[in-house]
Amino acid sequence: KAGVTQTPRYLIKTRGQQVTLSCSPISGHRSVSWYQQTPGQGLQFLFEYFSETQRNKGNFPGRFSGRQFSNSRSEMNVSTLELGDSALYLCASSFAAGDTEAFFGQGTRLTVV
């Protein structure tokens, strides 16, 4: 059974640009959450999607947005990139909303220059 797949693995973008990251959850899982990991702040919750609906949102500016498709795949978008957006972006897959176990992908390493 395939795990959580995140693409791309690495990205280098320039300040002011926008970026879209993709996450395919484990087959049969319908809940996807996104996290940002930085050395200073650790792992911070961005948002959670279930059945194409955003259920929770973390304390991030509106430049961070996401969506989920009918096949449970999810994308997150960051517009007007800032240097501080450089981070490892992680996607977690769960069978159902509020399910106790979350499985993470390998992440997308975003570097903003």
Place this chain on the structure above:
Amino acid sequence: TQLLEQSPQFLSIQEGENLTVYCNSSSVFSSLQWYRQEPGEGPVLLVTVVTGGEVKKLKRLTFQFGDARKDSSLHITAAQPGDTGLYLCAGRGSSNTGKLIFGQGTTLQVKP
């Protein structure tokens, strides 16, 4: 705001030694998960504890959830170099949210 305080932040020990990592909060969590993360990779789930007082064992790793579901510990017996990595605890505030609140992590180095 729910917070998880994880300690110690860094641990460097010799192969064969025992160690304990702590995860504490003033808030109650519906469940708590422990992950291990290698550099540049995503966290890998080790265990989920749900019931207060619960103890789970995974080979040389023992996980405990506090009676009040506010704290947890991870004990490793006879550590090996392969145990090296970043250990993260993550709590779920309620059973109907997918949001996980993470501790800052414990970087463990086990020297041969």
